[in-house]
Amino acid sequence: MQLAHWPESGGGRREIASDIDIADSFLAQARGLMFRRSLADDAALVFQFDSDAKRDVHMLFVPFAIDALWLVDNEVVAKKRLKPWIGLGRAAADTLIELPAGAADEVAVGDRVALVE
Numbered sequence: 001m002q003l004a005h006w007p008e009s010g011g012g013r014r015e016i017a018s019d020i021d022i023a024d025s026f027l028a029q030a031r032g033l034m035f036r037r038s039l040a041d042d043a044a045l046v047f048q049f050d051s052d053a054k055r056d057v058h059m060l061f062v063p064f065a066i067d068a069l070w071l072v073d074n075e076v077v078a079k080k081r082l083k084p085w086i087g088l089g090r091a092a093a094d095t096l097i098e099l100p101a102g103a104a105d106e107v108a109v110g111d112r113v114a115l116v117e
Contacts, residue, residue: 001115003044008110016103017044034061039100047096055096059087065101074114
């Protein structure tokens with residue numbers, strides 16, 4: 001499985017991450033990236049929800065910067081670089097993706113991002 005990106009402006013599919021973790025339990029979602037020392041360049045943590053609603057991301061106990069993407073129906077509706085320890089972000093989403101800082105540099109609001117086989 002990989003995380004792929006399709007620019008709104010056209011062009012082909014580009015892989016963003018190939019080492020995907022799915023936060024598929026309440027505990028995994030609550031923990032997120034807390035207490036990890038780093039995130040590999042090709043890694044992503046994906047949170048999938050049943051419906052879109054306001055989703056918060058905090059960086060408490062996360063000692064490295066990340067890029068966060070909020071998606072609704074695989075469309076990027078918000079993107080933010082979050083600083084270690086103090087970063088905060090909030091937007092509506094049915095999917096939330098956390099990536100290493102810089103991994104989403106080419107991703108823009110309106111682009112499509114999805115998990116693919």
